[in-house]
Amino acid sequence: MNEKYARxxxxxxxxxNVVFAQMLALCPxxxxxxxxxxxxxxxxxxxxxxxxxxxxxxxxxxxxxxxVRIPVYIVLIATLVTLVDMSLNAWAHxxxxxxxxxxxxxxxxxxxxxxxxxxxxxxxxLDAALDGLMMGxxxxxxxxxxxxxxxxxxxGTLFANAHLLLGPAFAFLELTIVPQYKGFLLMILPPGxxxxxxxxxxxxxxxDARRAEKAALVAEEAAS
Amino acid sequence: MKLExxxxxxxxxxxxxxxxxxxTSALLSFFSQATEADIKAAEEAxxxxxxxxxxxxxxxxxxxxxxxxxxxKEGEVLVYRGRRKGKVEAVVYQVxxxxxxxxxxxxxxxxxEGKILGVRVIKHKETxxxxxxxxxxxxxxxxxxxxxxxxxxxxxKWAVKKDGGVFDQxxxxxxxxxxxxxxxxxxxxxxxxxxxxxxxxxxxx
Numbered sequence: 385m386n387e388k389y390a391r392x393x394x395x396x397x398x399x400x401n402v403v404f405a406q407m408l409a410l411c412p413x414x415x416x417x418x419x420x421x422x423x424x425x426x427x428x429x430x431x432x433x434x435x436x437x438x439x440x441x442x443x444x445x446x447x448x449x450x451x452v453r454i455p456v457y458i459v460l461i462a463t464l465v466t467l468v469d470m471s472l473n474a475w476a477h478x479x480x481x482x483x484x485x486x487x488x489x490x491x492x493x494x495x496x497x498x499x500x501x502x503x504x505x506x507x508x509x510l511d512a513a514l515d516g517l518m519m520g521x522x523x524x525x526x527x528x529x530x531x532x533x534x535x536x537x538x539x540g541t542l543f544a545n546a547h548l549l550l551g552p553a554f555a556f557l558e559l560t561i562v563p564q565y566k567g568f569l570l571m572i573l574p575p576g577x578x579x580x581x582x583x584x585x586x587x588x589x590x591x592d593a594r595r596a597e598k599a600a601l602v603a604e605e606a607a608s
Numbered sequence: 609m610k611l612e613x614x615x616x617x618x619x620x621x622x623x624x625x626x627x628x629x630x631x632t633s634a635l636l637s638f639f640s641q642a643t644e645a646d647i648k649a650a651e652e653a654x655x656x657x658x659x660x661x662x663x664x665x666x667x668x669x670x671x672x673x674x675x676x677x678x679x680x681k682e683g684e685v686l687v688y689r690g691r692r693k694g695k696v697e698a699v700v701y702q703v704x705x706x707x708x709x710x711x712x713x714x715x716x717x718x719x720x721e722g723k724i725l726g727v728r729v730i731k732h733k734e735t736x737x738x739x740x741x742x743x744x745x746x747x748x749x750x751x752x753x754x755x756x757x758x759x760x761x762x763x764x765k766w767a768v769k770k771d772g773g774v775f776d777q778x779x780x781x782x783x784x785x786x787x788x789x790x791x792x793x794x795x796x797x798x799x800x801x802x803x804x805x806x807x808x809x810x811x812x813x
Contacts, residue, residue, distance in 0.1 A: 448624065449620060452625050455625055459628050460628065467635070470639055470647070473643065477653075485709075548745065569779050572780065
């Protein structure tokens with residue numbers, strides 16, 4: 385049982401990462417990762433929606449007939465996103481002013497529909513909730529890493545304006561990596577997003593290939 | 609009849625989609641009503657804070673209570689007035705321009721002489737990291753309007769540099785500052801066109 389949870393966790397965070405393995409959600413990814421803080425905000429909002437949508441889809445999975453599942457899921461997800469949007473606007477207005485744009489973008493995040501379809505509709509509520517959380521955190525991780533790399537090369541800072549998102553207590557996160565940096569606009573613009581995402585993807589492939597090689601070697605040694 | 613059999617029926621599917629749509633719409637309209645007042649209150653608080661930012665200095669009256677509504681280019685404009693010794697010294701009103709992603713709503717303060725006291729963007733959906741430098745928290749650009757009037761720069765120079773004007777655009781975002789500059793220019797024209805009513809000249813309160 386524990387092994388299953390460990391597998392779901394590992395899948396979400398690394399092996400089957402929304403961005404680095406499934407290559408989903410690239411549209412919001414490229415749009416918002418001009419800084420690490422923006423990535424973090426988008427990631428956390430997406431995680432909340434992903435968690436909720438997985439729980440709801442999983443709990444009604446026996447009622448949904450396969451022929452009409454996609455429209456039902458889409459209506460569900462769009463509703464959830466709108467609810468999150470409205471409640472943030474009403475009750476966390478400061479946060480909404482920072483995240484405003486990102487929230488609506490979550491609707492077009494195909495990773496959410498993807499998880500509803502591939503996982504939540506076939507698994508128990510608890511598993512689906514864990515999967516949603518881990519996939520969301522994996523997505524957040526990818527967004528923060530890509531946003532961080534673009535921000536360092538593009539504007540020479542890291543986590544700039546983090547206090548707007550997380551509150552003044554997190555102002556210590558705001559670093560100036562390169563003082564008096566002139567900026568490298570390409571990294572902030574969408575092409576920079578493609579470049580960084582591509583390089584990180586390649587890097588993950590190399591890491592995974594090395595690990596597989598090592599594992600094969602160990603297995604061989606054990607066999608001989 | 610078992611659930612599996614029922615699920616295969618066409619009518620079940622139609623009812624399912626209908627029920628999902630009905631439930632979610634009900635939820636949405638309920639939620640929209642529940643949050644409406646709070647959203648309005650939050651936006652009003654934002655407006656008050658912005659008013660204080662574009663009208664430096666103290667005024668003897670409550671700005672939110674001394675208002676006048678005048679017809680503008682795009683519907684009615686609500687103007688807040690700040691008085692000293694009974695005389696209107698400054699006015700504040702909203703203007704809006706077209707940005708890259710929908711309209712940009714600004715609030716601007718104009719002195720009696722027609723000079724800009726301050727401009728702040730209160731609502732926009734511009735790209736984070738590119739167009740959002742119009743926010744004072746993310747750039748100094750919005751301060752470049754302070755002290756300007758319709759004679760400084762001359763009318764045809766009231767534009768971003770790319771269009772032959774004097775205001776900077778941002779690297780990677782021209783539409784956003786262009787929208788704001790046009791909105792502010794329109795706001796000044798509105799002031800000139802309605803000076804008498806705005807300044808409450810001839811009519812004592």
